[in-house]
Amino acid sequence: MKQHLGRQSGVQKVDVNLLDGKVDVTPADDGRIDPIQLLKATYDSGVSTAELGMTARGKIVKDSSGDLALQVEPNQAYTLEPNEQSKQLESLAGAETMVTVRGQLYKKPVGKKKPEPPHQLKLLVLEVQKE
């Protein structure tokens, strides 16, 4: 699995802890990393992902449906799941202000042993980090 993940675009380093199943992925400074591709690569390697979280820096924008989203690249944005943390970010929508957030992009559906990787991810903001 480490090799599968290490081959993905934008990945600099992969650390796997066999004891607790924790995998840390360090993106390359200049590369674009795609969490959906990481989920697919993990699935293809024969294991299932229970959770995927990320720390990302970007701008708060409104997507085509009018929902809040975190834009991390000019053409890469994640719609925010509405919660207390995302409400705090509402005032920044459309501004040039950059924010760093930690959140959950994927959680395995209950009752499914090895679900297919999703095609779209929503970001559940867990923490808005202070600059």
Next chain:
Amino acid sequence: MKRTAFMLVLLGVVVVVPIAEAQIKHIEMRVEGMT
């Protein structure tokens, strides 16, 4: 001419730098079924 070039550079810095700073910093996964 110089002023136009300066304004273009300034515009480039204002527009490009915030986008360049934006990125995924770290990804953490928890996997199951690993041997």
